[in-house]
Amino acid sequence: MNFKNYLTSNQDQILKDIQLIVEYESPSKRKDLSDHCADAILQLFYERLGVYGDAFEQEETGKHLKFEIGRGEKTVVMLAHYDTVWDEGDLSFYIEGDKAYGPGTVDMKACIVQSMWAIKALQEEDVELDYKIKFLITADEEIKSPTGQHFIKDEVKGADTVLVVEPPTGYEGLIKTARKGDATYDIKTTGTSSHAGNEPKPEANAINELAHQIVKLQALADLDNGTSINVGVIQGGSKRNVTADEAVIEVDCRFSKKEEAHRIDQAIQAFKPMLKETKLIVEGGIERYPMERTDETVTIYEVARDVAGDLGVELGETLAGGVSDGNFTSAMGIPTLDGLGAIGDGLHAKHEHIIISELPKRGALLAGLLTRLPI
Template structure:
């Protein structure tokens, strides 16, 4: 699935070229990393170094859905943390002396929720929320971790500016914001020509090849941001990524490997 089947297809694509005695015009580099799911912090420099030496990048992330759509655009992705500090007090004896950090956090999240814009591909979700210590104590601390996604770089920068410009709603509360976007968008203009070439090759092989925009990020976001032609989602066909019902359509793997071999031979 995500991503072992893609590696298998890559190995078979290489074997196909060898058995066919195809002499490629350019050096082919297979770069396999292990930290993409946790932000590519260790591998990003290596990925970008290899990308700068390359004329094209093929990303073997899974395709999208059972139709096997390749990904010609991806959202930029990031994470931010909101930390609120108030003042604790007894909830029954002296509630007026407290400053409720949970209430402050709730007010901020209500404000941030309105920034979501599906039409522009902007989504901000509070996926971890913590606060308070006991039910009879005014909460002194609260925090939320936000998932940030945007299709366009200007929207990405605008969200970061708005986050860091937030000010407390409740008097006496303090607010600290850390983090932001760490994976730029993969814009379709970086994929357009490669996709047209792949579609032409697929047609010659009697395959149908479609495209889509993906909400998740990949290491292709980094290479596309360097203006290197990048085509993502060339891996296995299937569905249910990251779930206990994730599956791969095994019968599609030979054709996907053949398509990759054709791309490597002609790009």
């Protein structure tokens, strides 16, 4: 079974399919555009795989999609999303050398198409798997999966393995055997405004209160243990000579262990004012638990590494600081391997692109892994 040769012979068509889906722009919060993209994906899967997908309508975002391929008592779930961070017209699709640029090329429309073609390669080589593939494609991952997470959690119940076809890390194509989890908080303080010269009230200054809270936040970080805390936004006050009566900070926390998530959350939720004349409100909490590197995940990675070796590729692994929908499935105890998508760079950046010549090789890696999964 030479999946790479088959995919290489179809590389031009794979690239045309990628262009088709990329040019159906799908900003997370544009339901109209996203629904059109979803329809195009449904049609493409039918044309390439002969599979009818199910669409799950959403009120504020595009449709979530489900494709079921094959049959068997066991189930392997493949996860992807088609929404992007780009507004309509921000970027356009174009090819320059061995790179294809455009909104959502690497994050992650090329990954969807490449994965679809990996399954098509199995079909063309008459490979019958002894399990069912459930391919889930959501429409709101870039805005923290408000509805997508519930769709995923419902659909993966009872699944044996989850393969996340998000892009790998770097041009080296590192597989993600672990991801950090995240928590976000808005910490708001209120005090009393007054003239800073005539009636100074440092104990009622909301910004002074936040300064104390920021020091407490930084004391909670533990970089050696994979826990970081970032104050990314601070707002407050009105004029230089007026005591601030309101202020707020926006905080991002990342952690690589579940117990760290609980430690951080419990500590921040318990924050109290440090100054006598201020009040404090904490909003937010844990968004995603970390995708931890488990023995089961390592077993799947080692199989993928062997498949890559047969393709002449040295497949490394990494811990990713960013999150994906794979965090949800990992937290449910389902073995989850991430980073099986297209190689490229520039996620969420204007130079977002894929490496065209890597498409057949990475598609063959996924196809080969699907034939050897230890389930």
